[in-house]
Amino acid sequence: MGKVADTPENMGKCICGECPSKNHDDMGFYCAKGKSPLTVRRRGCVCDDCALWREYHLTTGYYCAEGVTE
Template identity: 45%
Template sequence: MAKVADNQENLKKCICGGCPTYGQCMKDKMEGLFCAKGKSSCELEKNGCLCGACPVASENKLDRMYYCESGAAE
């Protein structure tokens, strides 16, 4: 599986900002696009994941969730 490109275009498509798991800490640090950039530096409580509905996921054939917890796609 190809690595997800860490670029502005993908960052704009990332829907993490609307996710119930996306917390204030992530917001403050302007984190996102975890599938490319790697996991969050914030403590997180899993409340659901929107990655399955994200265009970056479908375009890159991602099949995992919670990239904010587990880090970048291989």
């Protein structure tokens, strides 16, 4: 299990929808839900602008590509 609690409240804070790398899957909140089923083309990651980044002391990003890594 990762650092980020998989709650509706946390999911509401996710800003993956504003990210240039966001896949056209039905997902988001990858830091808790796990990686995208689609290949990610990396065009930047905005996770470090997310409230959860600070709240949970996250460090890596690209959870859509890497899955839950912390």
